[in-house]
Amino acid sequence: MTPDEIDALITSLTIFTLAILVGFAVISKVPATLHTPLMSGANSIHGIVLVGAMLIAAEASGGVSQLISLVAVAFAAMNVVGGYVVTDRMLQMFRKKPTVPKPAADDAEAAS
Amino acid sequence: MTTLEAIEILVRICWLVGAVAFVLGLARMNSPATARNGNLVSAGGMAIAIGATAVLILARQVLDPESFGIRISTWALIIGGIVIGGGLGLYAARTVKMTAMPQLVSLFNAVGGGAAALIAIDDYLRLLDTSTVRIDTHIFIVLDIIIGSITFTGSLIASGKLQGLIPGKPILIPGGRLVTLALAAITVIAAAILFVTGTPSLPLFLLILAAALVFGVTMTLPIGGADMPVVISLLNSFTGTAVAMAGFVIENPVLIIAGALVGASGAILTKLMADAMNRSVINIMIGGFGGGDEAAGAVGAEGGSVRSISADDAAIQLAYAQHVIVVPGYGLAVAQAQHAVRELADMLEERGVDVKYAIHPVAGRMPGHMNVLLAEANVPYPQLKEMEDINPEFERADVALVIGANDVTNPAARRSGTPVSGMPILDVDKAKSIIVIKRSMGKGYAGIDNELYTNDKTGMLFADAKEGLASLTAAVKAL
Numbered sequence: 001m002t003p004d005e006i007d008a009l010i011t012s013l014t015i016f017t018l019a020i021l022v023g024f025a026v027i028s029k030v031p032a033t034l035h036t037p038l039m040s041g042a043n044s045i046h047g048i049v050l051v052g053a054m055l056i057a058a059e060a061s062g063g064v065s066q067l068i069s070l071v072a073v074a075f076a077a078m079n080v081v082g083g084y085v086v087t088d089r090m091l092q093m094f095r096k097k098p099t100v101p102k103p104a105a106d107d108a109e110a111a112s
Numbered sequence: 113m114t115t116l117e118a119i120e121i122l123v124r125i126c127w128l129v130g131a132v133a134f135v136l137g138l139a140r141m142n143s144p145a146t147a148r149n150g151n152l153v154s155a156g157g158m159a160i161a162i163g164a165t166a167v168l169i170l171a172r173q174v175l176d177p178e179s180f181g182i183r184i185s186t187w188a189l190i191i192g193g194i195v196i197g198g199g200l201g202l203y204a205a206r207t208v209k210m211t212a213m214p215q216l217v218s219l220f221n222a223v224g225g226g227a228a229a230l231i232a233i234d235d236y237l238r239l240l241d242t243s244t245v246r247i248d249t250h251i252f253i254v255l256d257i258i259i260g261s262i263t264f265t266g267s268l269i270a271s272g273k274l275q276g277l278i279p280g281k282p283i284l285i286p287g288g289r290l291v292t293l294a295l296a297a298i299t300v301i302a303a304a305i306l307f308v309t310g311t312p313s314l315p316l317f318l319l320i321l322a323a324a325l326v327f328g329v330t331m332t333l334p335i336g337g338a339d340m341p342v343v344i345s346l347l348n349s350f351t352g353t354a355v356a357m358a359g360f361v362i363e364n365p366v367l368i369i370a371g372a373l374v375g376a377s378g379a380i381l382t383k384l385m386a387d388a389m390n391r392s393v394i395n396i397m398i399g400g401f402g403g404g405d406e407a408a409g410a411v412g413a414e415g416g417s418v419r420s421i422s423a424d425d426a427a428i429q430l431a432y433a434q435h436v437i438v439v440p441g442y443g444l445a446v447a448q449a450q451h452a453v454r455e456l457a458d459m460l461e462e463r464g465v466d467v468k469y470a471i472h473p474v475a476g477r478m479p480g481h482m483n484v485l486l487a488e489a490n491v492p493y494p495q496l497k498e499m500e501d502i503n504p505e506f507e508r509a510d511v512a513l514v515i516g517a518n519d520v521t522n523p524a525a526r527r528s529g530t531p532v533s534g535m536p537i538l539d540v541d542k543a544k545s546i547i548v549i550k551r552s553m554g555k556g557y558a559g560i561d562n563e564l565y566t567n568d569k570t571g572m573l574f575a576d577a578k579e580g581l582a583s584l585t586a587a588v589k590a591l
């Protein structure tokens with residue numbers, strides 16, 4: 001390995017390690033109530049693999065390579081779109097009070 | 113600096129913006145009030161990262177056609193893939209029932225891990241033309257393929273089990289443990305040969321791929337339904353790690369960061385879930401291989417008679433109580449009774465009864481699943497109490513209403529020498545009186561009798577969760 005390659009490897013490993021620590025720090029505070037949305041949200045984040053899938057699609061030549069990248073892009077897109085939409089659907093259900101159709105309820109709350 | 117170089121830098125900055133948005137988005141998951149906004153921040157970061165990637169590919173093709181070449185096929189692949197995959201994901205996310213959330217998350221783990229593995233496969237096929245592969249490249253590619261493939265088949269099996277396509281109970285393959293060990297050995301040896309020789313080899317590579325795919329199946333098949341919260345968390349962590357490995361393979365920092373974040377979050381949840389079930393992660397994974405039914409031979413506390421109670425009697429107890437704590441378990445989710453329980457709670461609250469919900473960390477089929485089910489039924493989240501917060505309150509509760517929860521309420525957990533010993537439980541037995549809605553005296557996952565049911569304070573209302581709640585609600589209404 002050349003010095004440049006070693007540099008690049010060490011940089012990547014550093015980023016990887018620090019990101020794991022950030023992950024631990026950020027997530028250990030999440031209450032159990034939100035564990036399912038958290039998991040689903042984290043699930044959408046690994047949809048970032050779509051970026052990688054697009055980059056290999058850009059270099060794909062030949063049938064096998066094109067098929068692989070098409071499937072990879074489709075898998076990743078399913079992950080991203082589905083993950084964020086379903087997380088949002090779940091989170092909008094978490095309310096302090098059940099929604100009351102009449103706006104009068106808000107006024108009463110403000111008054112009290 | 114050429115225009116293309118400037119664009120390359122800008123795109124990398126956009127990727128960084130995406131990574132920052134992921135971290136901020138996750139941080140906002142700390143509170144139900146900011147969580148939805150956090151998800152949008154994360155989605156915005158994702159959109160920026162993906163949009164920037166599209167710009168990068170386009171810029172390379174237009175500004176440097178000699179090295180990259182303008183290829184329509186690239187865009188057909190990208191747009192076609194996004195439309196197909198995105199459409200399927202959107203449809204699934206819009207239509208899924210909240211009870212089916214665990215299998216959908218598992219399915220997304222499968223496709224995420226699968227995509228990460230495909231990236232490594234694609235990269236390796238290119239490397240076959242070269243004579244030597246750098247050892248670090250080789251290691252990351254092999255790790256990506258192993259973890260991604262295990263996640264892919266493992267998550268599909270987990271999803272199938274949760275959906276009921278594959279029987280949920282542990283499936284034991286004769287000699288399954290040997291098969292699994294053999295697969296692991298094959299993978300390690302094949303990988304070692306690749307690393308030492310440094311020569312790309314298609315047969316060895318395919319061997320590793322096949323072994324990892326089969327390993328995912330044999331690892332997940334023997335694991336029972338009640339261990340699913342741990343398995344899903346673990347597979348989520350695996351997917352994140354596979355994506356990070358894919359980031360090393362194609363040298364892309366945003367994949368490394370996002371993958372590491374998810375890997376860490378999955379690892380934390382796996383640990384939390386395993387702790388809440390009083391088992392180590394290793395025990396759950398290996399326990400399944402060996403049979404995992406060590407509980408069957410255990411002796412629970414025998415004796416004591418069970419008192420059956422009618423819906424009318426139970427309704428009177430509830431209606432004239434001051435504090436009621438509802439303990440929902442998986443039986444409630446299976447019976448889709450989350451709306452029925454909320455109707456009963458509403459009725460009680462109208463009568464001035466204070467109602468709270470005690471949520472055990474592993475209630476449901478994935479971490480926090482019960483909270484989502486109750487939130488869907490419009491139960492306000494401040495009423496949902498976590499185990500540590502609610503346990504001191506049981507002493508003051510007039511009635512604890514247990515619906516389809518079993519092992520997590522068994523007082524035997526406080527003694528040593530039982531299969532549930534040491535498992536964190538809800539202190540239901542400390543309530544002044546206890547009503548249990550349950551279909552039969554069937555045993556829970558641990559396979560032992562629940563001493564709560566033979567407690568003098570306990571009345572058993574034998575019914576399906578939904579029907580039992582409906583009859584209770586009707587009886588309270590009639591009072």
